[in-house]
Amino acid sequence: MADVQQIINDVTKVYGKERKALMPILQAVVKIKNYLDDQDLISISKALDLSAAEVFGTASFYTFLDIVPRGKNVIRVCKTISCHMAGKDEIIHAIENTLNVKTGETSVDKKFTLLSTNCLGWCHKGPVMLINDKVFPELTAAKAIEILQNYQEEE
Amino acid sequence: MENSRPKRVDIIFLMEGIDPIKVVETTIKKSPDDIILEMIDSGLKGRGGAGFPTGLKWKFTRNEESYDKYVICNADEGEPGTFKDREILDRVPEKVFAGIAICGYTIGAREGLIYLRGEYNFLLPTLNEKLILFNEGLKKIGLDFSIQMRSGSGAYICGEESALFESMEGKRGEPRNKPPFPTVAGYLGKPTVINNVETLVYAFMIARIGSEKFKEMGTKDSRGSKVFSISGDTPKAGISELELGMTVQQFVDEFGDGDTKAVQVGGASGGCVPRKMFQETIIGYEGIPTGGSMMLFNSSRSMYNVLHDYLEFFTEESCGQCTPCRVGCQQLLKGIEAIKRGDKSPGYLEDLKKLAKTMKVAAKCGLGQSVANPFVSIVSNFKEEIIY
Numbered sequence A: 001m002a003d004v005q006q007i008i009n010d011v012t013k014v015y016g017k018e019r020k021a022l023m024p025i026l027q028a029v030v031k032i033k034n035y036l037d038d039q040d041l042i043s044i045s046k047a048l049d050l051s052a053a054e055v056f057g058t059a060s061f062y063t064f065l066d067i068v069p070r071g072k073n074v075i076r077v078c079k080t081i082s083c084h085m086a087g088k089d090e091i092i093h094a095i096e097n098t099l100n101v102k103t104g105e106t107s108v109d110k111k112f113t114l115l116s117t118n119c120l121g122w123c124h125k126g127p128v129m130l131i132n133d134k135v136f137p138e139l140t141a142a143k144a145i146e147i148l149q150n151y152q153e154e155e
Numbered sequence B: 001m002e003n004s005r006p007k008r009v010d011i012i013f014l015m016e017g018i019d020p021i022k023v024v025e026t027t028i029k030k031s032p033d034d035i036i037l038e039m040i041d042s043g044l045k046g047r048g049g050a051g052f053p054t055g056l057k058w059k060f061t062r063n064e065e066s067y068d069k070y071v072i073c074n075a076d077e078g079e080p081g082t083f084k085d086r087e088i089l090d091r092v093p094e095k096v097f098a099g100i101a102i103c104g105y106t107i108g109a110r111e112g113l114i115y116l117r118g119e120y121n122f123l124l125p126t127l128n129e130k131l132i133l134f135n136e137g138l139k140k141i142g143l144d145f146s147i148q149m150r151s152g153s154g155a156y157i158c159g160e161e162s163a164l165f166e167s168m169e170g171k172r173g174e175p176r177n178k179p180p181f182p183t184v185a186g187y188l189g190k191p192t193v194i195n196n197v198e199t200l201v202y203a204f205m206i207a208r209i210g211s212e213k214f215k216e217m218g219t220k221d222s223r224g225s226k227v228f229s230i231s232g233d234t235p236k237a238g239i240s241e242l243e244l245g246m247t248v249q250q251f252v253d254e255f256g257d258g259d260t261k262a263v264q265v266g267g268a269s270g271g272c273v274p275r276k277m278f279q280e281t282i283i284g285y286e287g288i289p290t291g292g293s294m295m296l297f298n299s300s301r302s303m304y305n306v307l308h309d310y311l312e313f314f315t316e317e318s319c320g321q322c323t324p325c326r327v328g329c330q331q332l333l334k335g336i337e338a339i340k341r342g343d344k345s346p347g348y349l350e351d352l353k354k355l356a357k358t359m360k361v362a363a364k365c366g367l368g369q370s371v372a373n374p375f376v377s378i379v380s381n382f383k384e385e386i387i388y
């Protein structure tokens, strides 16, 4: 497990021990361990001398700052209109069947969490999904499954 | 340009023969006041959607007395159907940086920040690398100014300028009351210019080619050109930079699939133009303004589904701070569902329209205020599709 204290130290070195360091810290923790647990939020609040409630309030506002456990790879399929018209339903079904999860759930092996999200800024190349920070535009059901298999084979 | 084709322009992505640092170096030989006059004269208005005159924004911020001032580039592009800022940052980032630096010199700031939406995090490594070089370049020409990246985390509302400041300050992205405006009290309470990515590139190009060339294009109220993000039922989906002032008809003739029944101009928060109004509607500040999102729908599409998608979007993205928007978005969504199911009579649609119009005046920020745009335009023009 990544050392959250270490992350806090690294980020505050760049941004200072001020509140404006909060987003960068939260983002850095999520990047490494995929979600923030209560203990993380408390450590962060101590380091920045903020109340835990303030830190929780900020974290819980943002869709990408997960405060519930997530799988190693977080899949976000765009569900907004242009991708809707381009066939996002098919993609979501294909992923749900492949991973045996429903949207919002994490696979049993904890490798994937499937989420839907709003416009990802690739509307001319929909349907599109993000896996962590990586973009996969112009999806077909077959392509989406193949991409997942590549992730599955990793390590 | 009656019924002629929309004129393609190549300003934003043009890189040939342009050395951004050189342009900054030449520009900062002029006085800030001269630069401001040039910007005002060009008629450039913000390209993010709201359309505030860029030169005035710079002027107001310059006039504020403060040791700390900031330039912020709003790259929190979240309006459904928009993807131009991603293309710009991907293809010509140095032109964006240079626009920020010129603005910084003009208003007397030493720090610039780019707030990039979390969905575009994949751009971060390259942008950070390029910024190191660019910041060194600024030092070499003797400009005391540097630029850094900041990231969003998946909240559409943070594209609203004061919500964006809140987010950068480590808070929930909840819009502030205005006034004070950012030019007086923005990021960390200091005078701040916040401009869209595309606006900053136009500002850079105006500094380079002069306001005259820019002004030649477009109309009296909508000078210059604009980058459009085109999606939906079109064989030509993608990015196009076009001269402002065309009608929706001209746009559809060029980009439609021959069966276009409606165009949503300006994304979920914009308005829907039905076929019968294509000819009379100008794309620009005198007609229907847009941040550049153009979504085309052909006759196979259900406008109920389109509206339903938009309302779901707003219900999810409302920050929840004020009641008209938090509750209004939900009620509009539930309302059209109830009419569709037959639980409410078609007449209920009029009540919902009133609710949307109330939100326009009672909601705290642009998100809640603009829900009426898609709602009223779709419901009025496609009533049958909503009811049956």
Ligand code: SF4
Pocket: B157, B174, B175, B317, B318, B319, B320, B321, B322, B323, B325, B326, B363, B364, B365, B366, B367, B368, B369
């Ligand atoms: S209008 Fe909506 S998004 Fe804006 S402040 Fe009110 S609740 Fe938040």
Ligand code: FES
Pocket: A078, A079, A080, A081, A082, A083, A084, A118, A119, A120, A121, A122, A123, A124, A126, A128, B080, B081, B082
């Ligand atoms: S609608 Fe899916 S990326 Fe924009």
